[in-house]
Amino acid sequence: MSPVTQAVRPTVAAPAGTARLTSGRAPGFGSHLADFGPIPSLVAEGLLEELRASGLEGRGGAAFPAWRKIEAARARGRSRGRRAVVVGNAAEGEPLSSKDLTLLRMAPHLVIDGLLGVATTLDAGSIHLYGPESALPAVARALAERPDARAIDLRPSAETFVSGEASAVVSALAGRRPVPQDRTVRLTEAGLNGRPTLVHNVETLAQIALIARFGAAWFRSVGTATDPGTRLVTVSGDVASPGVLEIAGGTRIGDLLGFAGADTAALSAVLVGGYHGAWVPAAGFSANLAREQLAPFGAAVGAGILMALDARRCPLTLASSIAGYLAGETAGQCGPCVNGLPAMAEVLHRLARGDRNAGLPAEVRRLAELVTGRGSCHHPDGTARFVLSTLTVFAEDVAAHLGGRCAKDHS
Amino acid sequence: MNEALWALGRGTGVVALALFTVSVLLGILTRSGRPLLGLPRFSVALVHRNVSILATVFIAIHLLTLLGDSFAQLRVIDFFVPFLGAVKPVWLGLGTVAVDLLVAVMVTSLLRRYVGRRVFRAVHWLTYAMWPFALAHSIGNGTDASQSWFIAFAAACSAAVIAAVGWRLTRGFVEYQGIRQAAAPDRPVRARRNP
Amino acid sequence: MTARPAANARLLLHIDWTACDGRGLCTEILPELLGRDEWGYPIAPGHGSDVPVPDRLAPAAEEAVALCPRLALSLRRRD
Ligand code: HEM
Ligand code: SF4
Ligand code: SF4
Numbered sequence: 001m002s003p004v005t006q007a008v009r010p011t012v013a014a015p016a017g018t019a020r021l022t023s024g025r026a027p028g029f030g031s032h033l034a035d036f037g038p039i040p041s042l043v044a045e046g047l048l049e050e051l052r053a054s055g056l057e058g059r060g061g062a063a064f065p066a067w068r069k070i071e072a073a074r075a076r077g078r079s080r081g082r083r084a085v086v087v088g089n090a091a092e093g094e095p096l097s098s099k100d101l102t103l104l105r106m107a108p109h110l111v112i113d114g115l116l117g118v119a120t121t122l123d124a125g126s127i128h129l130y131g132p133e134s135a136l137p138a139v140a141r142a143l144a145e146r147p148d149a150r151a152i153d154l155r156p157s158a159e160t161f162v163s164g165e166a167s168a169v170v171s172a173l174a175g176r177r178p179v180p181q182d183r184t185v186r187l188t189e190a191g192l193n194g195r196p197t198l199v200h201n202v203e204t205l206a207q208i209a210l211i212a213r214f215g216a217a218w219f220r221s222v223g224t225a226t227d228p229g230t231r232l233v234t235v236s237g238d239v240a241s242p243g244v245l246e247i248a249g250g251t252r253i254g255d256l257l258g259f260a261g262a263d264t265a266a267l268s269a270v271l272v273g274g275y276h277g278a279w280v281p282a283a284g285f286s287a288n289l290a291r292e293q294l295a296p297f298g299a300a301v302g303a304g305i306l307m308a309l310d311a312r313r314c315p316l317t318l319a320s321s322i323a324g325y326l327a328g329e330t331a332g333q334c335g336p337c338v339n340g341l342p343a344m345a346e347v348l349h350r351l352a353r354g355d356r357n358a359g360l361p362a363e364v365r366r367l368a369e370l371v372t373g374r375g376s377c378h379h380p381d382g383t384a385r386f387v388l389s390t391l392t393v394f395a396e397d398v399a400a401h402l403g404g405r406c407a408k409d410h411s
Numbered sequence: 412m413n414e415a416l417w418a419l420g421r422g423t424g425v426v427a428l429a430l431f432t433v434s435v436l437l438g439i440l441t442r443s444g445r446p447l448l449g450l451p452r453f454s455v456a457l458v459h460r461n462v463s464i465l466a467t468v469f470i471a472i473h474l475l476t477l478l479g480d481s482f483a484q485l486r487v488i489d490f491f492v493p494f495l496g497a498v499k500p501v502w503l504g505l506g507t508v509a510v511d512l513l514v515a516v517m518v519t520s521l522l523r524r525y526v527g528r529r530v531f532r533a534v535h536w537l538t539y540a541m542w543p544f545a546l547a548h549s550i551g552n553g554t555d556a557s558q559s560w561f562i563a564f565a566a567a568c569s570a571a572v573i574a575a576v577g578w579r580l581t582r583g584f585v586e587y588q589g590i591r592q593a594a595a596p597d598r599p600v601r602a603r604r605n606p
Numbered sequence: 607m608t609a610r611p612a613a614n615a616r617l618l619l620h621i622d623w624t625a626c627d628g629r630g631l632c633t634e635i636l637p638e639l640l641g642r643d644e645w646g647y648p649i650a651p652g653h654g655s656d657v658p659v660p661d662r663l664a665p666a667a668e669e670a671v672a673l674c675p676r677l678a679l680s681l682r683r684r685d
Contacts (some may be wrong), residue, residue: 335591335627337623339647370649373655374621374647374654406615441675452634453631
């Protein structure tokens with residue numbers, strides 16, 4: 001791929017190494033300009049070309065090519081003569097993730113730059129930033145610092161697991177309950193008030209702000225071919241120093257856990273992709289975060305979430321409480337989700353609690369299959385994926401429970 | 412001629428009331444999601460619709476024939492604006508209200524696809540008001556109201572509707588209700604709870 | 607429910623789960639395509655919210671769309 005870097009003439013040296021989004025010295029606007037330079041006024045085609053060449057994928061979880069969504073909204077807006085809506089999404093319903101909050105506090109101006117850059121490309125009619133209450137003061141302060149950001153409408157998000165799902169975001173912006181909607185057309189075709197609507201995660205927008213400045217070739221100079229650039233990850237669980245890190249794309253899981261102070265030899269597995277993700281067992285720690293390496297585990301890096309599990313802790317007990325939490329986070333709209341997730345969580349719970357009925361794992365599998373694909377959002381699918389991965393990766397623990405000999409810590 | 416129109420007007424009114432009663436019963440059955448003695452669910456829904464259309468046709472004839480009746484002294488405006496009638500305006504007005512509601516219910520039902528589920532449902536709730544209005548009107552205005560056959564008829568219709576509404580309000584009304592989670596579509600947004 | 611719907615079907619029956627109340631009319635009209643799960647909601651084995659409809663079932667699918675009491679169904683051309 002030949003990057004189209006001619007359009008880009010940075011006035012400040014590009015950040016070197018893997019600290020990019022996190023390389024700014026302070027969150028203020030002055031420091032932002034000094035560290036990154038002004039955002040170049042790329043023409044629409046220029047930015048899209050650069051993004052396409054960069055291979056940047058959405059960092060909210062779905063990993064859809066960032067340029068393609070923008071292009072879709074632009075084509076739609078042109079053909080229908082309706083001005084687009086651009087939304088920066090920082091609603092991290094996922095309790096294990098805090099990278100978007102961290103980003104908004106550390107580098108709000110990168111997010112705003114990206115939001116404005118995309119809005120210019122789309123000639124957007126309205127611009128929104130949707131995020132948790134706790135992030136808003138930092139963002140409001142940043143918005144007040146710059147005259148070009150007046151048009152950005154700041155909206156608090158709900159603190160529910162599914163509140164960050166794109167159609168739930170659009171519902172919330174329209175003043176309705178923040179729950180997913182049934183969709184037969186993409187939001188980029190008809191979203192908020194029927195306008196082409198682009199919902200991008202705030203990290204995606206911040207990456208766009210950097211690519212607009214320093215170009216696709218610079219972006220790809222870190223990371224791997226299939227996971228280019230850097231990404232923010234939130235590492236939690238049984239590690240010495242949990243938190244948000246910026247890492248090179250395609251970092252090996254073992255190394256990443258090491259950065260967070262984990263003793264990888266003491267871990268049985270790591271949950272990759274959050275509560276909707278899948279477990280990668282210790283034997284797979286040499287895999288990296290690129291799509292093709294995670295695929296064999298049924299995992300994907302998603303929003304960059306990793307949760308380490310100590311080998312002494314009972315995985316079924318933990319998984320059962322997560323499944324119970326997820327069942328409680330159903331938005332209550334879709335029959336199979338409303339009924340299926342609690343049923344599935346209940347069976348898993350019985351297994352975790354020591355019920356030795358040998359039919360339980362098969363019943364969990366049956367329910368997981370029953371709910372998959374049968375909701376208006378991916379909540380049932382993600383929950384089923386997590387539960388199935390638990391049964392597969394921790395097959396020995398399942399056997400130990402059925403045999404009444406699980407000696408792990410059940411707290 | 413006047414006599415014949417009058418008889419037709421009364422007859423169609425009585426038949427329409429019977430059809431409305433059947434329609435309410437079938438509507439409630441449709442809502443419950445249950446089949447009826449070998450009649451599958453989709454047939455129940457179809458019959459509910461067709462009976463409603465038939466009832467509407469009878470109401471149309473009812474109105475037109477009584478318009479030609481000199482005793483009732485009806486004007487076209489009495490079909491749409493209640494309580495302006497020359498004879499027994501209150502009872503007549505109840506019938507007018509029922510017709511207004513009927514028009515609203517039928518239009519939104521037949522154009523369900525276009526008005527959307529919310530509007531359809533909201534307007535459809537008015538059927539529970541429409542039916543008693545129609546009944547009261549038939550008792551108040553009807554020439555036959557004091558006849559024993561009519562009293563028996565009205566009592567039977569009322570008993571059926573009251574029983575159906577009573578069933579509608581019980582817990583096991585919706586099929587599968589017992590084994591479903593109490594779906595709470597309007598549950599308030601929950602606070603975050605970490606496991 | 608035994609016949610697996612034609613893979614080359616041009617029509618998709620879309621179920622809006624936020625609207626569906628599992629009344630089971632569609633499953634009566636399209637028994638070849640849809641069954642009911644243990645809570646009464648329609649299920650097409652192997653498919654989620656978009657069920658391919660073979661051409662010969664297209665009229666029945668249209669009927670199901672028209673009769674669903676919750677307006678939860680819609681037919682779309684597969685693109
Ligand atoms: C073209 C005409 C009509 C159509 C297509 C139609 C259709 C329906 C449908 C689909 C339902 C089920 C609603 C749901 O499950 O949410 C229903 C319910 C019902 N309908 Fe109708 N209807 C029509 C006319 C009428 C009329 C004229 C009456 C009154 C006499 C009536 C009385 C009812 C009642 C009482 C219910 C139960 C409502 C409830 O308790 O939720 N309908 N109808
Ligand atoms: S699938 Fe579940 S979480 Fe998603 S919209 Fe439906 S009820 Fe809500
Ligand atoms: S007819 Fe409509 S409400 Fe009933 S099960 Fe089918 S889709 Fe759901």
